[in-house]
Amino acid sequence: MSISLQQARQAIELARIKATEIAVPVNIAVLDTGGHLKALERMDGAPIGSLDIAIGKAKTSMLFGINSELVGEYMKPEAGAYGIIGTNGGLVGFAGGLPIRKDKAIIGFIGVSGGAVPQDFAIASEGAQL
Amino acid sequence: MSISLQQARQAIELARIKATEIAVPVNIAVLDTGGHLKALERMDGAPIGSLDIAIGKAKTSMLFGINSELVGEYMKPEAGAYGIIGTNGGLVGFAGGLPIRKDKAIIGFIGVSGGAVPQDFAIASEGAQL
Amino acid sequence: MSISLQQARQAIELARIKATEIAVPVNIAVLDTGGHLKALERMDGAPIGSLDIAIGKAKTSMLFGINSELVGEYMKPEAGAYGIIGTNGGLVGFAGGLPIRKDKAIIGFIGVSGGAVPQDFAIASEGAQL
Amino acid sequence: MSISLQQARQAIELARIKATEIAVPVNIAVLDTGGHLKALERMDGAPIGSLDIAIGKAKTSMLFGINSELVGEYMKPEAGAYGIIGTNGGLVGFAGGLPIRKDKAIIGFIGVSGGAVPQDFAIASEGAQL
Structure with a gap:
């Protein structure tokens, strides 16, 4: 069963609370x-360009069913997966995109961008567990 | 001054209340x-394909500073503006995209899609006046 | 010989003087x-979405070496040139795009959009003769 | 308040004076x-392909509100932000794109390309302070 709007808003709310707590305006x-x-949602002060990155992280997580940074392992030059980065309209392989789980089942995906990578990850993680 | 997240959420809330009232799930x-x-926000039950239409209506309104259906007047075959429909990455010229005003100033744009065109317009109009 | 920056600025200047005279802010x-x-140049008050139209008119004129509205003749449904409108990344076939001539030779192309079609044409025409 | 045409022309004029002084034809x-x-404006002799780069630098600066070369820091392979370069339709992360400020407020963005990177930066910088 896919995510309901109420659940999506809850995920964003949880992420936004964390972002506000650490004072990092992000796109969710x-x-x-x-x-x-x-x-x-694009929080006030979040970089406009990070919006597409937030969507890209969530999309990348969805496409492979794992965290975006794990997909990123295949994008490292030494991984030799030439061209993978440009597939699917462009992957985004760093932390901040992950599955949203409820009762262990994946019901959707969240992507966060606007802060430092560990901050994005911490914020997204808050919204990933309903 | 451009729209704040609080104002954007208020616009969506007003539109969603109307959509719920007339029982038409839409993208906002x-x-x-x-x-x-x-x-x-994509309400539960709103067609996935209407999401891009909702964004397109709002974008079209932004590009010309008027309601999307007024831009659509120039897209009618008899208007003779051949090709205008494909400019700006593709315009969407029917009702449901309009400026959001606060104290008469334009602070943003709203686009709604998912119902019949008059319904989309009625829903969007609710969110267009803060 | 292709247009120099000085000539391009002169063409824009001539068009802008006309636009100011008839009080129609346009993109040139x-x-x-x-x-x-x-x-x-995008004059203050000119619609943002008309910028791509101005470029499209000039591009369409260049692609066929004639005024954009003459290319538009082939875009009418009854012309039967199915699909021509989507070629070259999208043609724009109404008045306001035309060759810039100097001593009868074509040295470049001008496109104007933002006003009514006859206004756009009148403004562009001013810049088309150096 | 966003940039006026008069201010945009002033920014270009300041940049062009610098470009002429160091004899480097560029796109602005x-x-x-x-x-x-x-x-x-594309100065006579400036590479045609640098025009899209100039726009891309300015766009990249706008998207993140900082100089384009600072965005470029995240595009280095060792930064680990895999795929960021392809977001937003393609970022351009080297020097020459920066905010235009007037009385400390950002009113627009300038992008310059056509010379060596330090030259592009020097030229753009001239136009960035009105």
Whole structure:
């Protein structure tokens, strides 16, 4: 069962509380299990360009069913997976995109961007467990 | 001054209340004055394909500073503006995209899609006046 | 010989004087004979979305070496040239794009958009004769 | 308040004076705060392909609110932000794109390309302070 709007808003709310707590304005995107946007918020002060990155992280996580930074392992030059980075309209392989789980089942994906990578990851993680 | 997240959420809330009242699940997109997404929600049951239409309506309204259906007047075959429909990455010229005003000033743009065109317009209009 | 920056600025200046005279803020684009932007100005108050239209008109004129509205004749549904409108990345077939001539030779192309079509044409025409 | 045409022309004029002084023909693009082209000039002799680079630098600066070369820090392979370079339709992360400030407020963005990178930066910097 794919994510409901109420759940998507809850995921964003949890992420936003964390972002506000550590004072890092970010973009937060939530996708359903098919990879389509369900909800999105750009906090005041978050870089405009990070919006597409937030969506890209969530999309990348959806496409492979794992965290975006794990997909990123295949994008390292030494991984030899030439061209993978440009597939699917462009992958985004660093931390901040991950599955949203409820009762262990994946119900959607969240992507966060706007802060330092560990901050994005910490914020996204808050929204990933409903 | 461009739209704040609080204002964007308020616009979406007002639109969603109307959509719920008339029982029409829709996609609601809010852009800032530069045409960049500020917030977005896809109500449960709204067609996935209408999401891009909602964004397109808001974008079209932003690009010309008027309601999307007024831009659509120039897209009618008899208007003779051949090709205008494909400019700016593709315009969307029917009702549901309009400026969001606060104290008469335009602070952003809203786009709604998922119902019949008059329904989309009615829903978007609710969110267009803060 | 392709248009110099000085000539492009002169074409824009002539068009802008006309636009100011009739009080119609427009976008003005000048391309070289290869179809590449040489100079561009968006007057204060001109619709943002008309910028791409101005460039499209000039580009369409360049691609066929004639006024954009003449190319538009082939875009009418009854012309039967199915699909022509989507070629070359999208043609724009209404008035406001035309060759810039100096001593009868074509040295570049000008495109104007933002007003009513006859206004755009009148403004572009001013910049088309150096 | 976003940049006026008069201010955009002034920024280009200042940049062009510098470019002429060091004898480096360049492309100069000025965007408003929403990332939309306000004015553009390609100096005689500037590479055609640098025009898109000039726009890309200014766009990249706009998207993140900082100089384009600072965004480029995240594009280095060792930064680990795999795929960031392809977001937002393609970022351009080397020097020559920066905010235009007037009385300390950002009113737009300038992008310069056509010379060596330090030259592009020096030229753009001249136009960045009105």
